[in-house]
Amino acid sequence: MIRPGLRPGDWLVLAAGILLTAWLTLTLWQRGAARDVVIRAGGQPYRTVSLRHDQLIAVPGPLGITEIEIAHGRARIRRDPSPRQYCVKQGWLEHAGQIAICLPNATSIELTAPDAPYDSLSF
């Protein structure tokens, strides 16, 4: 049997959690429109292509080909040999900073903007 109810410190910790979440949302989601998509394979940059040019790109990985589709200023993983298909299910990416990673096939796409407000963050 312990003391019932929330204690004063609990409210404090809850308030700190709400503030932290709000701050993270405001800082990390203030991003401009995406212009390019950076494609990585095996951790190395594979190609950087503009979102304004609709195309299909095949990227080789250890499991096979990851197919990337760019259309109407958006990009998505169209097909991938990864067993759980997380990156495919993510669907279209349209904002700078958004990323889809096919971990098993070691491929990823990341949307970038020319005027990114910062180029690195650490915490």
Add this chain to the structure above:
Amino acid sequence: MTASASDRLVLAADASDHRVARLAALAIVLALVDAGIPSPLPGVKPGLANIVTLIALSWYGWRVALAVSLLRIFGAGLLLGSLFTPGFFLSLAGGLASLAGLALVSTWPQRWFGPVSASLVAAFCHIAGQLALARWLLIPSNGILYFVPIFALTALVSGLANGLIAQKLMEAPDASD
């Protein structure tokens, strides 16, 4: 005298071992329930097994909580078939980070900070540990930061909910065995 193969080695499990085993079994079941809940994004889960860790910490202290938590991570990994996969190491990193958070909270005065504080701190430490591992080893890109607010909101909601559930369970007059 030297030991021979005919000597029988008896490992006697005492009451404390039984307690750890019972709690770990409960935590593994909750971890399986957790894994079965559909989630829009890997990592967005309620973390129900942490309720057991919170109760273990409050009733039996730090060593039992650590044992229960590690047994749960390895046991659930084994049962889910994810042992030693990236997902398993993410869960291990999160688990160790949240235990560190719980160790910190347990030094705060009990009069002011209850299970809800412990749960919230542990939840935020959990995502911090997972994200640190993911950022530095699995996905070396800042793009992962885009998902941080979603994880933070998950930690806030699930940390609060699990803390309240743990508190309610411990408030029951016949709770402790």
